[in-house]
Amino acid sequence: MRKFVLVALLFGAFGSVMLAAQPQEYYLTGNVREATGIVLTGRGEQRVPFFGAIGIKVTLTGKRLTLLLTDLNLVSKGVPAKRDGTGLMSLMGDGGDTKLFWNPKTGQALSELSLILHYELIDKLKGFRKAGSKGEMDVFVPFTERMRGKFVIKFLGGLQVREKGKTSAECELDLELSSAVLGVVKRIRLLMRVEFNWTRLFAPAQYLRIQPVFIGTGPSDPNATGKAFHELMKRAVDLWDRCGSVRCIKFIVNPPLYLNKPAYRVLETEAEAATLRSEVNVADAVEVFVVERMDFACSWGGGACFSSGTAAAKVVTCDQQLEVPAPCPCPAYCPATCPPCPPCQTGDVNYYHLAHELGHALNLAHPPGPTGGLAASTVGSNMEPSGFCCDNPDAQSAKNCRNAANPLLYWSLSICRGWPDIRD
Numbered sequence: 071m072r073k074f075v076l077v078a079l080l081f082g083a084f085g086s087v088m089l090a091a092q093p094q095e096y097y098l099t100g101n102v103r104e105a106t107g108i109v110l111t112g113r114g115e116q117r118v119p120f121f122g123a124i125g126i127k128v129t130l131t132g133k134r135l136t137l138l139l140t141d142l143n144l145v146s147k148g149v150p151a152k153r154d155g156t157g158l159m160s161l162m163g164d165g166g167d168t169k170l171f172w173n174p175k176t177g178q179a180l181s182e183l184s185l186i187l188h189y190e191l192i193d194k195l196k197g198f199r200k201a202g203s204k205g206e207m208d209v210f211v212p213f214t215e216r217m218r219g220k221f222v223i224k225f226l227g228g229l230q231v232r233e234k235g236k237t238s239a240e241c242e243l244d245l246e247l248s249s250a251v252l253g254v255v256k257r258i259r260l261l262m263r264v265e266f267n268w269t270r271l272f273a274p275a276q277y278l279r280i281q282p283v284f285i286g287t288g289p290s291d292p293n294a295t296g297k298a299f300h301e302l303m304k305r306a307v308d309l310w311d312r313c314g315s316v317r318c319i320k321f322i323v324n325p326p327l328y329l330n331k332p333a334y335r336v337l338e339t340e341a342e343a344a345t346l347r348s349e350v351n352v353a354d355a356v357e358v359f360v361v362e363r364m365d366f367a368c369s370w371g372g373g374a375c376f377s378s379g380t381a382a383a384k385v386v387t388c389d390q391q392l393e394v395p396a397p398c399p400c401p402a403y404c405p406a407t408c409p410p411c412p413p414c415q416t417g418d419v420n421y422y423h424l425a426h427e428l429g430h431a432l433n434l435a436h437p438p439g440p441t442g443g444l445a446a447s448t449v450g451s452n453m454e455p456s457g458f459c460c461d462n463p464d465a466q467s468a469k470n471c472r473n474a475a476n477p478l479l480y481w482s483l484s485i486c487r488g489w490p491d492i493r494d
């Protein structure tokens with residue numbers, strides 16, 4: 071009996087050591103509601119508020135804490151610069167996690183980091199990088215700059231790991247321009263007070279806000295454009311819901327805005343599409359402009375995404391996605407990796423087109439990528455280009471879900487079901 075007790079005690083002690091040594095994963099996630107930003111340009115220092123989101127993966131191994139910065143998204147309406155305003159400005163990590171050095175004595179976590187900086191003035195003066203595919207040019211990738219500097223998080227009242235609840239922190243970010251395209255913004259300092267939420271094993275859902283823009287007088291206009299939007303958005307929600315087991319990505323859709331400018335119903339040139347894009351700027355959303363049709367639909371595959379992977383991302387598309395005209399004036403794009411070429415279809419063809427364009431807004435390239443600043447995506451997935459008379463594949467992948475990024479993504483609670491069709 072005593073022997074049994076001794077064995078049990080030994081096993082218990084050994085077992086608990088074994089258990090204690092198992093790394094346990096937690097997440098600290100918080101939205102930045104209003105941070106004070108001090109932005110240095112040729113016009114001196116200017117104060118401007120930023121909003122955004124921060125994510126930290128906390129691993130507890132025994133008593134040892136490891137902190138990884140997984141998300142740092144920051145957006146501001148921008149500041150006046152020497153000749154022109156910067157326009158919407160965003161900062162985002164470059165995809166990799168950054169180790170935070172945790173000092174339990176000071177309650178501070180800090181790291182040196184490099185962030186991607188983008189502001190609309192860059193697109194205006196430099197245009198876009200050529201990153202489209204042969205036969206379809208539907209992704210207009212912006213030039214971006216880089217800033218390097220220091221990020222310090224001071225957890226108020228220390229850092230007690232737990233499965234739920236809140237932890238407040240004061241964060242300070244101090245960045246200097248390290249790689250320039252225009253070089254208008256020289257330095258950004260940000261002070262933020264963040265309420266972090268604890269979760270165990272999984273981070274909460276990440277939301278991307280969508281702003282539909284239709285041409286017409288208002289919701290009661292029977293001739294307003296946007297007839298295809300509801301169905302296309304439903305399919306986009308369905309496809310991105312399949313990230314579920316990998317990462318929870320959701321869309322939240324604002325009520326449509328109506329532009330009473332009938333000239334935009336039919337876009338004749340790409341220049342006209344550029345003017346349309348400049349008509350609406352919603353700082354916290356990706357605008358989706360839906361026209362009736364565009365005369366150059368074939369070169370874009372029916373619609374395109376601009377300023378991909380930034381807060382300035384905008385999609386221009388048309389109702390003809392579900393009414394592809396016959397005979398189709400352009401051949402279906404045939405991805406080199408999946409012959410034979412699918413036959414050209416007419417009518418209600420492009421159900422998964424908006425899911426694909428929002429994939430570009432989420433910084434994904436055509437597969438395999440990475441291409442010109444956009445992240446890698448999976449061969450055979452929805453990120454395959456398809457042309458106007460053939461739909462993008464109805465298939466989500468784990469890699470697409472992991473690599474998706476945009477500075478507008480913020481944390482919220484939601485139930486995530488489903489799993490990717492392709493494991494990687």
Ligand SMILES: [Zn+2]
Pocket residue numbers: 208209426430436453454455
């Ligand atoms: Zn594309």
